[in-house]
Amino acid sequence: MEVTQTLSDGLKREFRVVIPARELDEKVKERLDALKNRVRINGFRPGKVPVEHLRRVYGRAVMAETIDAAVNEGNAKIVSDNQLKLALAPKITLPTEPADVENVLAGKSDLAFTVAMEILPAITLADFKTISVEKLVADVSDAEVEEALGRIADQNRPYADKGEGAKAAQGDRVTISFVGKIAGKPFEGGTGEDIAVQIGSGTFIPGFEDQLVGIGAGEQRIVKASFPANYMSEALAGKDAEFDVTAKSIEAPREVTIDDEFAKSLGMESLAKLKDAVRDRIKREHDAASRAKLKRALLDALDEKHKFEVSPSLLEQEFENLWKTAQDELKSQGRTFADEGTTEEAAREEYRRIADRRVRLGLVLAEIGEKNNIKVTDEEVNRAFSERLRQFPGQEQRIYEYYKSNPEALAGLRAPIFEEKVVDFILELAKVSEKSVSREELYRTDEDAKTA
Numbered sequence: 001m002e003v004t005q006t007l008s009d010g011l012k013r014e015f016r017v018v019i020p021a022r023e024l025d026e027k028v029k030e031r032l033d034a035l036k037n038r039v040r041i042n043g044f045r046p047g048k049v050p051v052e053h054l055r056r057v058y059g060r061a062v063m064a065e066t067i068d069a070a071v072n073e074g075n076a077k078i079v080s081d082n083q084l085k086l087a088l089a090p091k092i093t094l095p096t097e098p099a100d101v102e103n104v105l106a107g108k109s110d111l112a113f114t115v116a117m118e119i120l121p122a123i124t125l126a127d128f129k130t131i132s133v134e135k136l137v138a139d140v141s142d143a144e145v146e147e148a149l150g151r152i153a154d155q156n157r158p159y160a161d162k163g164e165g166a167k168a169a170q171g172d173r174v175t176i177s178f179v180g181k182i183a184g185k186p187f188e189g190g191t192g193e194d195i196a197v198q199i200g201s202g203t204f205i206p207g208f209e210d211q212l213v214g215i216g217a218g219e220q221r222i223v224k225a226s227f228p229a230n231y232m233s234e235a236l237a238g239k240d241a242e243f244d245v246t247a248k249s250i251e252a253p254r255e256v257t258i259d260d261e262f263a264k265s266l267g268m269e270s271l272a273k274l275k276d277a278v279r280d281r282i283k284r285e286h287d288a289a290s291r292a293k294l295k296r297a298l299l300d301a302l303d304e305k306h307k308f309e310v311s312p313s314l315l316e317q318e319f320e321n322l323w324k325t326a327q328d329e330l331k332s333q334g335r336t337f338a339d340e341g342t343t344e345e346a347a348r349e350e351y352r353r354i355a356d357r358r359v360r361l362g363l364v365l366a367e368i369g370e371k372n373n374i375k376v377t378d379e380e381v382n383r384a385f386s387e388r389l390r391q392f393p394g395q396e397q398r399i400y401e402y403y404k405s406n407p408e409a410l411a412g413l414r415a416p417i418f419e420e421k422v423v424d425f426i427l428e429l430a431k432v433s434e435k436s437v438s439r440e441e442l443y444r445t446d447e448d449a450k451t452a
Contacts, residue, residue: 001070003078011087011118011311017074019111021104027066028107063105071113078115087311090117118311123367126305128429133297135434136290138442140282148278153258156266159251168215168250170200175248176212178223182241189233190241194248205231208243215247229334238334289442295423298430302364303357310359319355326351365422374425376417384413 007014075090093114095101103109159173168174174197180190199209207225215221223243231237256262263274337344385403389396403409
């Protein structure tokens with residue numbers, strides 16, 4: 001096997017590989033020798049079939065297998081001899097002219113092919129002890145707890161029948177049955193029986209609930225409303241509909257006293273225990289927001305300290321994924337780039353910049369993990385898998401089968417665990433200072449900060 005490098009341009013490499021016909025023939029003979037002890041051919045005793053006869057029967061198939069193995073061997077040799085780290089699978093270009101292909105299969109010509117590949121860049125990691133990041137910390141105030149308790153009370157507010165002749169008002173709960181029609185024809189999913197609707201909750205499509213104001217029990221009414229342009233069902237998105245609505249009952253919300261009895265109705269021992277649970281939940285939310293901002297600051301620092309050329313193919317792959325997602329979101333919302341205050345050209349440039357950052361940071365985190373032997377254990381993946389199952393109650397078997405038959409999905413569970421472990425490793429070395437802030441500052445986005 002002769003390997004010659006024909007191109008070295010940035011991260012692109014290309015090699016020409018030539019495997020002499022005699023080497024291929026020797027490998028074919030070895031395969032045929034092994035084959036003669038396994039095949040049965042009429043007229044010959046097991047293991048006594050002449051190799052030349054096997055060559056006439058199986059020669060082309062064995063040669064094809066031999067060529068495939070030789071190509072893989074050539075790729076492995078190139079990577080090993082040159083100590084390359086590949087960005088993507090190499091591109092193999094084999095002979096395509098019928099005469100050339102026939103001569104190689106017949107053992108009359110050498111096999112010559114090219115291997116084009118893109119390699120990962122050499123990354124010089126920064127000294128993580130020189131990185132300084134700020135961790136924003138917000139305490140949970142009593143006002144936050146009371147605010148959260150108020151929302152819980154609203155969500156669990158009891159209702160009482162308003163009585164005969166009463167009419168529905170904002171905030172009331174109306175139990176209805178309805179049949180929806182588009183262009184005079186009922187549509188799938190447009191029928192409901194004994195559905196409770198709280199007027200003003202925004203649960204139904206825009207305009208539907210407001211038209212229930214003033215309806216009485218037993219009354220029928222035509223409600224006209226339009227499905228939003230970004231409605232989850234493409235068949236209904238943007239369509240005008242009419243609903244034949246019948247009100248079954250009208251109920252008014254009752255006052256809620258937030259006390260021990262209320263807490264017990266939610267399964268808590270006392271109001272004090274309910275407040276503790278609410279405080280713990282808010283603290284977890286604050287901790288998650290704090291972690292997200294700290295991680296973003298750390299990634300910004302890593303981005304600043306690691307500037308290098310990335311594989312064009314990896315960059316293009318990431319950009320295409322981001323661009324497709326952006327276009328799909330705009331389409332689902334019925335919006336354009338102009339509506340977002342930009343142009344398609346400017347948006348492309350911005351998404352390409354984001355793609356470059358993502359690819360570089362991904363390579364940096366992978367390099368840190370490799371050099372510091374950071375691994376994700378099977379136990380950690382199983383915990384993440386169990387958590388994912390809990391997110392789909394009643395569909396556990398379907399989700400289980402999906403992950404077990406989809407290696408990429410399992411890899412998707414492993415990747416974020418690995419990233420968090422690498423981030424934790426860096427934070428142990430970096431200088432992390434804490435800053436106490438208000439809840440508003442903790443949750444302030446970059447866009448909010450620009451307009452503040």
